[in-house]
Structures are given as structure tokens and as C-alpha cells.
Amino acid sequence: MDVRGTVAAGFEPVRDAFLNNFEQRGERGAAVAVYRDGTKVVDLWAGTRDADGGEGTGDAPWAVDTAQVVRSATKGVAAAVPLLLHQRGQLDLDAPVATYWPEFKAAGKDRVTVRQMLAHRAGVPVLDRPLTLAEAVDLETATAAIAAQAPAWEPGTAHGYHAHTFSWLLAGLVHRVTGRTIGRWVAEEIARPLGLDLWIGLPAEEAHRAGRLGPVEEREPADSPALKLRPKPAVTAAYQDPQSLTRRAFGVIDPRPDENDPVYRAAELPGSAGVATARALARFYAATLGPVDGGPRLFAPATLTLARTEESAGPDRVLVVGTRFGLGHMLHGPASPLLGPSSFGHPGRGGSLGLADPDTGIAFGYVTNGMRRTVTADPRAQALLKAVRASL
DSSP: OOOEEEEOTTOHHHHHHHHHHHHHSOOOEEEEEEEETTEEEEEEEEEBSSTTOOTTSOOOBOOTTOBEEOTTHHHHHHTHHHHHHHHTTSOOTTSBGGGTOGGGGGGGTTTOBHHHHHTTOSSOSSOSSOBOHHHHTOHHHHHHHHHHOOOSSOTTSOOOOOTTHHHHHHHHHHHHHHSSOHHHHHIIIIIHHHTOOEESSOOGGGGGGBOOOEEOOOOOOTTOGGGGOOOOHHHHHHHHOTTSHHHHHTTSBSSOOOTTSHHHHHSOOTTTOOEEOHHHHHHHHHHHHSOSTTOOOOOOHHHHHHHTSOOEEEEOTTTOSEEEESSSSEEOBTTBOOSSTTOEEEEOTTSOEEEEETTTTEEEEEEESEEOSOSSOOHHHHHHHHHHHHHO
């Protein structure tokens, strides 16, 4: 395997772990990037651009600028938008969502606060009627559906992962506060100032950069801790039961969209359809901690504290296991291990991961085209994080 890119002295274990993912875990194409205190220390890529490519097939190799759909890792970037709006005095986290979005008060949601919405406590992870792809990518139609939806539990009393509905909750709020779509806001206020190859709504002129996602063989080394982590029966049952909140939350777009479809990739779905390079994810999170290459710092100290403060913890009504959330970001815990106790970020179901760790000054980005069945703790990303810890 031809691993390309650079590694700073002391971070060689990350390169070794990255290579092992190809040799021992079935990786097909991927990239990883790490910043420490605003300086890039790891920038690696290898394999084929498309998951269904391989040796002798003529498929293009992963290039320095290859990007991928990062699924729910998009949520970590999108969660910065309300935090920055709050930082600028444009959004009160403790105000009802209906203050900005009057239609949202329907069906008993009048007291749902922005804080509760971001912490997956609004109680609307499912829709009574799933949306078609055409409806899901239309801002007016999708936000009207979520505004009219009755909660599955009393808002604020419990939390459950809003796997797809987070897209429309956040998109609806941001549009009403700023007058801009969330994809445009991210492009103008985050991606462009920081020089990120990252999009919520992939432009047609950049579509050639994105590789194809696909399933990969789920192999593990004989001594891998992942082999000991079997799903609990309750988790397996929840994913199999068509009536469970789990199954319904992941099925609110029906039929299930093809993530390689240009229509899906062009959609401004901040909960699931972002497209990014590993370098962009890592650089974004580095900028939440401080200046990067003399550029702007995204988060003021108070906002950084907000990003890493726990808002929800314990049994998750959708994911079934115990989870921890801040204001849109996942926090370090047994079900979603990040770099350490101070970390905040977000995994993407099947592989990708972005995070920041204020205690160590580390920002991390990993993207892959090879989708596994993991939701929050992909073994490939975990192996890379272990190597980062070993390098500190």
C-alpha cells in the first residue's frame, strides 16, 4: 500500500496505524489529518478514491484533494453555527425555538429551547410519515414537516439521537435567524475564511472531487479490542424492529437515499450529507481551539467551554446505549470514545470522525469511503486515535 503525505517527527505511530487499517481492517480508501496547537502534524492518504475500486480495476487512486461524504461527522461542523450565532449575540440558547421559528410551537413543542434541541432533547427524532428524497432536500417542505411533528416523549425529559431530523431542526433555525441556508452560512463564515475543502451542499463544480462510498469487508486483527465489543441484544433488537425509535429515526428518508447520488450530495443536510477532506475536518476543529496558520480563531474561550459542556448523558432512547452530548457535539464516553475526557466532536456512521481535544491541543479528522456497520466507535478511527495518544 502506497501511503502518501507527511508525518511530523514523533507522530510516526499514526502512519503505522493508518497502514495497518488497510492491511488488517479492510480499508479501501481513506485519509487522516492531525493538528497540534494549530500546526499540522499528520496529513496522510492512501487507497482508491472509490470504495468499489481496487488494484487492476483502473479506478483512480485517492488524491491529495479527494473528499468524501462524512455522514454524521457533518453534525460537528454544523453545530458550530448556533454556537457562533450565540457568540455574536444573534441567538439565545435558552430561548424557545419558537421565538425564532413560530411554526415550531405546534403539537406541544412551544417550550422546547434551542439548548434542548441541540442536545437531542426535543423529542422529535422520527416523523409520522417519512419523507422522500425530493421532500428531504427541500428546505420548506422538510422544515414544515418537523415543525408539525408531535414529540415522541415530553421535550426536555430525556434524550435520543436525532439521526436525520437534526438536519431539518438546525437548517430551519439557522435560516430563520440569519436569512441564509446553513450550507451558505458554513461556506461564507467557516469554510472560506479557514480555507476548508468542506461543503454542506456539494457544488457541481466540486463534484468530481468526491469518491464513491461502499461497504467493505469487516476484518480485525486477532488481538483487536473491537472483537470483544459485541452489540447488546437490546441494541440488535432495536435496529431490527421496524416500530422502534431506532429503526424509525434512521429511516425518516424513505426509500433510503443513495449517498453517491449527486442530488443527495448537493443537498444541504447538516446532519448527514456533508462532504469534506480529512484535512478540512482537522483544520476546522483546530480553529475551534485557536488560530491556525495565522488565520481566525472560531470559538472565543466561553464558546469553547460551551462546546465541551455536557447537556445530555445516560440512556439514549434512539441509540439504546448510554451517550453524552453537548450542544450538538458528541462528548467522550464509552459508547463514543474520542481522544480523551475533554474531547468534543462527532463520528459519522460507518467510519468518519472529527474532533477537538482542548487538553492536548489536538484536532483530528478521518474520512473513509469504506462503510462498516459501526455507528459511534469505528475500529479504524479508534486505532488512529490510539496512535495519536501514543505520539503525545
